[in-house]
Amino acid sequence: MTQPGPESQTEAHASVNTRGAVDLSQLGGGGPQPDPGQPGGEHAAGADSWVVPIRPEQLQQIVQLSAQAPVLVLIHGADEASATMRTTLADHVDAQQGRVLLAEVDASTSPELAQAQGADQIPVATAFIGGRPVGEFDSTVPADQLGEVVTQMVQLATQNGMTQKLPPQSRRAGTAGEEPELPPLHQEAHDALERGDLEAAVAAYEKALREKPDDSQASLGLAQVKLMRRTQDLDVQQTRTGAAENPDDVDAQIAVADVDVLGGHVEDAFARLIGFIRAHTGDDREKARAHLVELYSIVGDTDPRVNRSRQQLARALF
Template sequence: MSEQPSINARGAVDLSSLTDQSQQPQGRPAGAAPAGASGSAAQQPGADTWSVSIQPQQLQQVIQLSAQVPVLVLIHGADDTSAQFRETLESAVDAQGGRLVLAQIDAAASPELAQQAGQLPVVTAFLAGQPIGEFDATAPAEQLPQLVTQIMQLATQNGITGTVPPQGRKAGTAEGASEPELPPLHQKAHQALEQGDYDSAIAAFEQAVREKPDDEDAKLGIAQVKLMKRTQDVDLAAVRQRAAEHPDDVQAQTQVADIDVLGGHVEDAFARLVRFIQTHPGDDRETARRHLVELYSIVGDSDPRVAASRKRLASALF
């Protein structure tokens, strides 16, 4: 990205005081997942995690997830207070089983961002791509689960009630310890992604396919990274407005489909493009069809939403 991302947006509410306004009901720890919450973290504590370490260049990409779930961005240092913040927030977030995400940025990786953030550690909460509040080291660590609960309530009030899949597995779990090492070119691609270098990641995956044409994981990686690259700098509100104002613009419709898939609104993305294909013959139809097929590959053929959409696509085409 050409500009350093900003965390401490003006107008963000200081959430630290929320913990003084309500007490957690007895019988369930603050921040615990409600009865019936989906997600393996709620059922198997310590396995899956919804906390991920990111580079500053990846910040805007992660914030796009806040169209579906609250996103907490933690900028931390190497001090004991930061370590306690990280541990407590990770536990509170993972207990929600995918109903919010914690993105962590090491202040050492971005001195400018750390200086902008001020006192460390600092957390900014995002909903629908916008900062809705922040809190820092002045909030006692033991009150952080209550703040997570308050943020979940704010999300519900604003109609953001989705879930996202685990972002990884916690270190030390049996499955994580037994995972095979990635092939060299896949490792190169993932390292490039960690640096926010999408072009290098795509090039590494493409090289993997050239060397092994049946490398389905590399093909999927290419599609996924291209999606991330296409959406890295988009203005969510502007994209949706353009699509609403220009229903016959295939590029506008495919852009909204991209951000819907990235935000977890898979069925909405598929339905939008199938509708476009039904009503637009010619080159635009083929452009939309190819784009839809690429999104199918990203979601995966085993996903029932893909199978259902393929049937609707066949009807639209024939």
Template sequence: MNTQGAVDLSSLAPDPQGSQTPAPGGPSAAPASSQSGGGADSWVISVSPQELQQVVQLSAQVPVIVLIHGTDSDSERMRTALEDLVDAQQGRVLMAEIDASSPEMAQAQGADQVPVATAFIGGRPVGEFDKSVPQEQLGQLVSQMVQLATQNGMTQALPPQSKRAGGAAEEAEQELPPLHQKAHDALEQGDLDAAQAAYEEAIREKPGDEDAKLGLAQVQLMKRTSGVDLNDVRQKAAQNPDDPQAQTAVADVDVLGGHVEDAFSRLVKFIQLHQGDERETVRAHLVELYSVVGDSDPRVQASRKQLARALF
């Protein structure tokens, strides 16, 4: 995740050692300020800085995005895009919005650099991103958070935390195609095989379905990394630099953990130093990881150039 312009939330966020306990009252115990009038169900809430601790506690159950925003056009663009993406996850992600103009935000270093978002999983910040992230990449960031949470056994969904204007019309716009919804439901149940089958069926019905291809690549990554011992994977990769399986395995866990550039660089370096079937195995795996991250991601574009130089 891009950390340019990130706000230091250390003065507002709770002690990570004490943030693993869910907020009092269970998953639905969002701050009182989150409740609003009629409309479509939403998982976006407005909070004050004093309520941040309660919100971060919920990241022990689902990923939480804390967005600090202003009234400028960049804030509105990022805010609207993230609200749509979060609500599309139907409770797998929660977003808390903090108004940068509140007096309490004066204590947060860099709070004038809005909009900026911090992602929390398990009570700990796992990444930060700001307005420099292209809008089309925000969806990939939200998907990565859900993948990482699922990989760590966080498969439940929160009940709606607020309401959004728009009602049934807006809710209908967010409906997924039947097979995509089937895959989404399977992921909520932790059934990766069923999710893969649903995406594969969607691709057979519509070979040009890029969303299904992305979903399939992400599910396959989750399956490959399910239950792996991170220390063991890294140790094997260090001890076997010429083993394509060892190198692709550590690249998988790096991508899942957000270390995308490290994963790409590792595999490109392997391709530079090897020939034959081993080289082709790693090249094909690298191209698959490009699909997981998304072709529009600048890290993918940069790595493709490095791959071309390595091959030719």
């Protein structure tokens, strides 16, 4: 995969464009894959999957998720080439155990999307990292090279400090009875997200945490959905302008930090809140600190950017 240049200013609510990315159709060797990346490897033993079907209107939310882990968006049809590409990519994505997500859009049920993309362009997959496209490829890439594409995405994300693993998004077909289903409230939250009902997803995760306060997956899911809910109706430019004009308004600074995390500008978000904490005292300072800690959980405690920011936070507080 071609190494991207400096991070663009793609914002959280910019329109999704699956064209104009780096062409990967001439992809060469990408080095050996880790053992879990081999079909029939680690992923074959479990039912968890990181493949999720989405509707066209959910594309932007999925692209925003690429601020946490790389995302492949596959627009497919009902043809044989689409079936091969879907199956092969799903195997390699699930082998990565949460290091990458595959979102599938069925063009046959979305005529407007099929028309916009062009029938001769389907199936087509676009790779997103940090909220922006970093590569695009279609069925001309041999199936035995698709694993290299997935591996390169993970490597590129790691080079850019993205080391978080996403929780499972679905269950692999054909594994019923081999593994327990998702806990009922997790499944309820997942179903709510699929239909775009953020309030119901929040309610399901909150109920899961009341029943099991140490449920780390529910905690992560709740933080992610709350971030989506806080930013879904924000005007990015107005939010940035408001924060610039009101540097002492903690809510204004928090709103921009949320937008930055969704847009992949994680370090900018952290630096903004630490700067506020350093310059303020009292309740506003504590509110900014608590929100920063919540953003840490969303980005992932193992992310090096989180570790660096925690050190800066300690210095700002003490």
